[in-house]
Amino acid sequence: MNSKITAFIAFVLVVLVQLYVPAKMIWDREDILETGTEFKFQTAPIDPSDPFRGKYITLDFDEPILTVASGQEWENGESIYVTLEVDSKGFARVKAPIKTPPIGSDPFLKVEVDYAWKDDSTKVSMRIDYPFDRYYMEESKAYEAEVTYREARRDTSKVTYALVSVKDGKAVLKDVMINGIPIREVVKANREREEE
Numbered sequence: 001m002n003s004k005i006t007a008f009i010a011f012v013l014v015v016l017v018q019l020y021v022p023a024k025m026i027w028d029r030e031d032i033l034e035t036g037t038e039f040k041f042q043t044a045p046i047d048p049s050d051p052f053r054g055k056y057i058t059l060d061f062d063e064p065i066l067t068v069a070s071g072q073e074w075e076n077g078e079s080i081y082v083t084l085e086v087d088s089k090g091f092a093r094v095k096a097p098i099k100t101p102p103i104g105s106d107p108f109l110k111v112e113v114d115y116a117w118k119d120d121s122t123k124v125s126m127r128i129d130y131p132f133d134r135y136y137m138e139e140s141k142a143y144e145a146e147v148t149y150r151e152a153r154r155d156t157s158k159v160t161y162a163l164v165s166v167k168d169g170k171a172v173l174k175d176v177m178i179n180g181i182p183i184r185e186v187v188k189a190n191r192e193r194e195e196e
Contacts, residue, residue: 036166036170039165041161041162042160042161043061043153043162056136056142057145057176058133059133060133064114064128064129065128067119067125068096069122069123074097074116076115077113079111080097080099080110081097081100081169082095082111084107084109101169108169109170110131111131112129130171131170134173144191145176148186160177161176162175
């Protein structure tokens with residue numbers, strides 16, 4: 001009898017752990033979306049497909065290369081932190097890359113150094129990878145979204161950006177925007193125009 005109760009308790013604990021882990025992941029993302037600071041990151045498009053997760057737009061950002069004063073070693077693949085600020089046009093800009101999480105109220109992100117190189121004896125340049133470089137879409141709308149996005153990037157009168165919530169070094173990609181309109185709505189409006 002005791003072995004049945006022990007087995008039942010172990011089973012319940014396993015079930016609870018399996019429910020807790022994904023619930024915690026969802027909770028953390030929702031917390032970032034609700035209480036994080038929103039930033040707009042200007043982007044450039046590429047469109048691959050992931051056989052396991054579906055169609056997505058790969059986002060390449062206008063400011064992926066940073067130049068800093070020489071003095072610290074920056075390793076390829078190293079996790080670093082960047083503090084963020086908003087420029088005069090309302091877009092996110094990296095204020096400073098640092099090795100440890102910043103202390104203070106400045107919003108910051110944990111990023112990865114893709115590649116670092118010395119420009120000369122006084123400067124180091126590095127390409128960074130943001131943790132929100134894929135925007136997944138419903139399969140039926142993904143191709144249209146990619147075409148719409150690519151055309152918008154070519155049209156200099158249109159502004160494209162990723163809307164990202166940032167909190168405590170973590171980020172969640174909320175949407176991809178074209179002239180302030182979510183790309184899903186742009187695709188929907190295009191479909192409705194074609195049906196008329």
